Amino acid sequence: MSDILISAKELSVHFPLRGFTFGERPVVRACQGINLDIPKGSFVGLVGESGSGKTTLGRAMLKAAPISEGSVTFTDTDVTYDLATLDGQELKDYRKRAQLIFQDPYAALSPRMTVRDIIAEPLEVMKITKTREETDARVREIAAMCRLNLEHLRRFPHAFSGGQRQRISIARALVSDPHFIVADESVAALDVSIQADVLNLLRSIQEQNHITFLFISHDLSVIAHTCDFVAVMYLGNIVEAAPTRKLFSETAHPYTKALLSAIPSLDPDDQHKAEKLEGEIPSPINPPPGCRFHTRCRFAKDRCKTEVPEWREMSEGHSVACHFAEELA
Amino acid sequence: MSDALISVQDLTLRFRTDEGLVTAVDNVSFDIAPGEVLGLVGESGSGKSVTAKSLMMLNAENSVYDERSRITLRVDGKEIDVLSLQRPRDQIVIRGGAISMIFQEPMASFAPAITIGDQMVEQLLIHSDMSKAEAKKVSIEMLERVGIPEPAQRFNQYAFEFSGGMRQRAMIAMALSTKPRLLIADEPTTALDVTIQAQVIELMKDLVDEFHMSILFITHDLGVIAQTADRVAVMYLGNLVETGTVRQVINSPAHPYTRGLLNALPKLNDLDAPLTPVPGDIPSPLDRPTGCVFHTRCQEYIGDVCKQQVPEYSFDSGNHQVACHLASQEKSA
Missing domain, CATH: 3.40.50.300 (P-loop containing nucleotide triphosphate hydrolases)
Known part of the structure; x- marks a missing residue:
């Protein structure tokens, strides 16, 4: 670097x-x-x-x-x-x-x-x-x-x-x-x-x-x-950061995945359902405890509701804040 | 062609301005079939937007429709000549009756000092013979159908108490509560985040099937089009340059402008592809180019014919129309 x-x-x-x-x-x-x-x-x-x-x-x-x-x-x-x-x-x-x-x-x-x-x-x-x-x-x-x-x-x-x-x-x-x-x-x-x-x-x-x-x-x-x-x-946190190609090929955070799948595809035959993100971004006055994304995350477990995920490096240059990033990647 | 829900023929619309007549729409023709998303x-x-507003006669006072322009709406076995409707009470059918519209900026479209519920009830009272209590019941049901939680409480709230996505849902609920045959959606997802956009698009797709209505979907986002439209x-610059099914236009675009738009779009499946802008800017409608309106920016310009002659529509077998000299030359060659 x-x-x-x-x-x-x-x-x-x-x-x-x-x-x-x-x-x-x-x-x-x-x-x-x-x-x-x-x-x-x-x-x-x-x-x-x-x-x-x-x-x-x-x-x-x-x-x-x-x-x-x-x-x-x-x-x-x-x-x-x-x-x-x-x-x-x-x-x-x-x-x-x-x-x-x-x-x-x-x-x-x-x-x-x-x-x-x-x-x-x-x-x-x-x-x-x-x-x-x-x-x-x-x-x-x-x-x-x-x-x-x-x-x-x-x-x-x-x-x-x-x-x-x-x-x-x-x-x-x-x-x-x-x-x-x-x-x-x-x-x-x-x-x-x-x-x-x-x-x-x-x-x-x-x-x-x-x-x-x-x-x-x-x-x-x-x-x-x-x-x-x-x-x-x-919601005020960086949840994932990586070199561009890595972010797209080795997406780890469920929020990044949801963002990616929400982009409408240019192929009319590619009618994949977006990994639907329910609801909307909560208020930053009173953000959810634990992982701030847990209220909309499909994979949220009890741990996510109480424990703030650590910001850690998964591989060279690729950092993520999710308890289960390794399992989801 | 007479089974189309609405037929637009030779629509030409000019605006009177201080600088003279400005041509906003020039000789545009298209049909929308029942249940079709265009x-x-x-x-x-x-x-x-001006084309879409013509369907509801919503253009400003200074608009002048050319006498050859025809817009025909077919509902309940009757043909309605839209452009001949002059009195507001005759226009009820095209303004919220058989045609409804949702706008880009939902905050600007709701009255800020009237509750969402009162606005929904008001239009139901105009367009149907429901009592106030019935209208309220129908409105709350519609709010629930578009996925607004606690619709009975939301009914009594104001637009500023809704988030952007919720406002657009409420807008859709309001537009659909009169059961229109045609919904005009003018950039309905442009102001929304992608995640919310995906929710709204899915909702609109479900509603087309459920209500069997047609949609005129206006957007500048070809990705959104690919996922929603049939044609x-x-x-x-006021001209229709290409029409076809969504697969024809996106997979094998025939007009250089369509190709240019597609090449300018960042694609996620090919990060190395360079972004190629369409060179230059869209000319002022006050100063429309002669011949083919696109020739000033066209990269496949083939000489004086483009500058001098207005290109005719050429069709191929699948009803894929294009107005371009190059395309018609290839066909005759």
């Missing part, structure tokens, strides 16, 4: 609920005891249903969500940051090195700014470039990388289609020359024909510039095609 |  760029150890993110004056305030346990290492230059996928905490985990890694317990360590060639205590000038520096691409390219771009200004804004705010000429040169360079031409830079976002807007968002994230990018559902709002284009662009940027990506998506087939390594989240 | 696929902006119609 190559060097680790960002590493979460026993990370928990809790959001206390407002409006409860008496007694103990209820707490939303969005992430609980997460361990995840992201190697330099890798393309790591994070998958899970809505409400599983994948966005919160991504934000905690950018210090955009509070770190309640545990630690997140960012180790670049020249610096090491402990995100839980990061502030001041160091936090500003971290913002240059770590960036976020949002889901909805219609909401993420200011309608009153030209594309040039949108892409140049981070350079000005972070005082990366000194002169206007320098800024323009940098904007043009990044725009070319994201296949936007000079004519595009003068226009406003409303003149662009969804795929083009997403390329503008990518350019804006890239302009400060980050080493780590969190792409949060960056293709979920796009049509399949355009989605493939944006995925290919992200992949080529990652390869050319050696940027490390955390790619958050609810779509396992998209993850399978773009990521080297996948972590599966359920 | 999948309508296309990118955003291809006109699939598929592919739309691009």
Whole structure:
């Protein structure tokens, strides 16, 4: 394994609920005891249903969500940051090195700014470039990388289609020359024909510039095609993590299996019944005790209801949190 | 063809806008047989929702139907000319009577300040001669049928108290309680998680068999289509480019656009296959390309004929239709 760029150890993110004056305030346990290492230059996928905490985990890694317990360590060639205590000038520096691409390219771009200004804004705010000429040169360079031409830079976002807007968002994230990018559902709002284009662009940027990506998506087939390594989240826990191929060929966790079988097959003759997952994801305010998945798991036994499964490595690089993973794999 | 439940012939629909007339649907024809599930696929902006809304005359005030357009609904041995229904009381039959619709975003489709139960009862009172008590009983039964636990309590709750999957189930229950012949499902699973999507798809399949109704299933997800539809119609920029059975269209796509959509899709059984996007973007409907509407993005473009002539439909033996010059050349060669 190559060097680790960002590493979460026993990370928990809790959001206390407002409006409860008496007694103990209820707490939303969005992430609980997460361990995840992201190697330099890798393309790591994070998958899970809505409400599983994948966005919160991504934000905690950018210090955009509070770190309640545990630690997140960012180790670049020249610096090491402990995100839980990061502030001041160091936090500003971290913002240059770590960036976020949002889901909805219609909401993420200011309608009153030209594309040039949108892409140049981070350079000005972070005082990366000194002169206007320098800024323009940098904007043009990044725009070319994201296949936007000079004519595009003068226009406003409303003149662009969804795929083009997403390329503008990518350019804006890239302009400060980050080493780590969190792409949060960056293709979920796009049509399949355009989605493939944006995925290919992200992949080529990652390869050319050696940027490390955390790619958050609810779509396992998209993850399978773009990521080297996948972590599966359920209700604030990572339940399984493995190199992509291993995850698909040696699926161990019942939740991952259910997710995989729920993807509709493109073969009309393949009318397999999905391994039906009953019910819905429980509330993270009051998660089930023991294994958090036991309320929906077909294989749940008494042990699952009381004992939290240990996060353990099954084979090289393949970790899982399930009492019976070996028997089910 | 006259045994079809609904026949759409030469549907052409334009919208009056400040920039002039915008063609949203151009010369679209298709039939849906009783008990059949027709999948309508296309990118955003291809006109699939507008086509579906035409069946219920739900398009906005500024819509203009071409005079050649015909939509014929056949129920109880009667033929109804849908586009001639102008008064709201005549439209009852196509709005919740014989045709019901479920929408993509169930939160936006329920009134937030009225309980789910009251909304279900209201439409039953309009569409049937049930008493209020009967309507309540039927509504609770329907909620139970779609798998909502404790339906009697749920009946008195508001939409915000339901989760996403439950809301979509309630939406389906509401749409089906009037026993429509045709259900229009506009991206019903797009906003749901895959696990919930699988539940909803299974429920819809069971209900088609049980109620023997037809479904017009609109989606951009070819995987969902493969698992639900009997026949598929592919739309691009207001035109129907290909129709056929689900096996014909997915296993041997005849139109370059259909092939492009399939190639752009990430496939789980072949992780090494590159993702090939359809190049370019869907053109603005204000500026429709001449000839074949797809020629600006087509990778199998065969020259001026594509730019100048609108392709005719060509059929093969199995009623697999395609509108493409390349396909018709191959056939005549």
